[in-house]
Amino acid sequence: MSSRDPLLPNAMIVARREYGERVRSRLFHVSTVLLATLAVLVAFAPLFVRILDHGTVTRVAVVADSPELSGRTIGILDSILNGTLAGDDARAPFRVDAASDRAASLAALGDTIDSVIVAARGPGGRLSFEFHVGETIGDDRLQQLSIGAFGVAVLDYSANNPSGAFQMPDVQLLRTGNTGEGAALGVADYAGRRIVGIVFVFIIFLTIVIYGMWVAAGVVTEKTSRVMELMISAASARQLVVGKVLGIGLAGLTQYGTILVAAIAALAVEDRLAHVLLGPGSSLTPSFQGLTPGLLLMYAGYFVLGFTLYALVYAAAGSLVSRAEDLQVIALPLSLVAIGGYLLSILALTGGTTWFIRLASLIPFWSPFVMLPRLTLGRVETWEVAVSIGLLVGAICATYVVAVRIYGAGVLLYGQRPGLRALVAAARTSR
């Protein structure tokens, strides 16, 4: 049959029809707008958090090796953070207090204290600051604290040692909590990438499941409208399956692209919007700073591969039912697999990289969901990506062979419950 029916041009003709029908449909327009709105909302989440967070006070404890340094640090930080940079807000965003007991202060970190600054003067008069921060401090405030520390160093220099050269303060950032394995990321970078990861995992999950269902529903519609009888005599099962997956996949990619542009635009203007809404000094770390071209390519690649895998299964599933009502039943197991992958990806975004997450990011039906957040957070070995993509491609090839066979037989099945035995019998009788 394959010699009689080359894949092209019929697969392309079928794909073009599928693409046109989807992209012109109202459902497509509505869902694009809806998903783009959702993506923008998720992208804006840090901004919303900031707005809600606007009234909170960051409590800073300063531990210094001399009362003089302590007093100077507190005074300067207070004036810089609460005066000049934070605008004329009635409530001061920072409360800077002196603390004598370093250990006690560190113990209270994340509880009654958001940040502990350990200030010390080195032998050459050089200042050093250790920033101990917990989970309760945002990246932007941390940035302001660093600027404040720099200010302390400048003013300290002008007060003490105007004749010598200015010595940059030695600033060390120590975040409590697990940052996982692999290359440690800067705190701000990590948070920014997490937002990007959440946005994209969300989009990739929704689109794969939605477009996969489109494929299945398209097959069922062709069966119920009986146009399938014309189709299966005009083109081979291979051409029909590939055309359908390709056409709907491209329609999905169109929607995906639209949503992506909206989300990236939202992330890009977020910083400026924060300035407008929260005043100067409330700058947000640009969330997409982790968004390299390579990462975007990975997103596109995993989307295409993931969609292809799921769509092939959905096409075969759709060919087995003859009524739209039955579709949900047969598609449920597959949706559950996808949901499992989504949950794992959230786990990968929030928790550490456990062995289970690492394994899941290699398993074909989960890797598109789980590998993406891992890649976004930059904790992946090259061989892991290679194995994951290799397994994914292998799974697609195997699924393709089986799906085309099931499809060829399934589309002629009417009026029976889709059972394994009926399926096997039909697959054997089809050509």
Add this chain to the structure above:
Amino acid sequence: MPEAHDGGRKGGNPVGYVRVAQLGPGGEPKGNSTSGPSGHAAGRPGEPILPRMSLVIDSVTKRFASTVALDRLSFEVPRGQVFGFLGANGAGKTTTMRIALGVLRADSGAIYWNGSPSEALPRRTWGYLPEERGLYPRMTVIEQLVFFGGLYGVPKDVAAREARAWLARFRVPDFADRRADELSKGNQQKIQFLAAILHDPEVLLMDEPFTGLDPVNVALLREAFLELRDRGKTLIFSTHQMEAAEAMCESVAIVDRGRVVVGGTLAEVKRSTGRRMVILGIAGDHQLRWIADVPGARVIRPGIERSQVELDDGVEPDALLAAALARGLRVTHFEIADPSLEQVFIDHVGRPMDEDVTLAPVASTGDRRSGDTAQRPATSPRADGPAA
């Protein structure tokens, strides 16, 4: 589209080319035989089929689970003929067509067109009008026709031009830009017919093409059939409407439970029962009681104007006419006729075609569903292959 070539159609297709699997007394096929002078030697499966301008169904067997849909089905259709494939639901008509199209695979046997096995033929060889009609509901008529033409390799502009020409011929030129779901069933059926012929296939397989059409559209479709035949196309249609077959076909095959019961030219098939019929009309007498007194003659289908009278072998029609005249009756109609295909079917199969015996075996499961499933033949619990 290339204009049809007519070469060879009229050349050398003598009577009696349809091979039939003739049944022996026990109902077992005696083997494939050729009836008539031109019968060629492709009698038994496995023997090489000589290149021939014809469609050969060669001993095709197909099972669905425990049901035998086709049982060594064999017949031959010469190129350029209109051929009627007659049988009740479940006789195997659709399965045969699907095997020819390559949608299903035969368990054994093969189908050849002009000497090439069907698997080796390009898809555009065939035009197929399925029994279950369907189009893409939201596409316009012209979009669908261009789409289906495209799948068969017809360039867009050619397909659009051909489609518009055919729509005009079917007296519905304004349908071109209407969506399929805006059309009536009968009109959708016409569009489907166009989808089947737009790529100018050599063989047209049509499953119950007249079902659901009003008389005007039946006439239009018949005209189209004849035109295609005159262009040299081979048309095969299945039907359980014997009148349509009698009006259209040059040859027919009657199938029952996956076997050809009788096949040949229309005249041959009608004479295959050995019945001799007279259609008789007598002014003022529709009961024709007097015929009981004519030896070897009996009324088998009484009517008001005309009745069908069957004559035994050796009884000449003249004798009937003479008997009527001798009684002083005024004869308004006297016609020596062949039995109807319906009668031929009953004679060969032993029951009327409408009697759907094939549904019986599965009724015991009590699981016949409503809706579209109910009309599927229940003989096929696994796939609806034997729907014919």
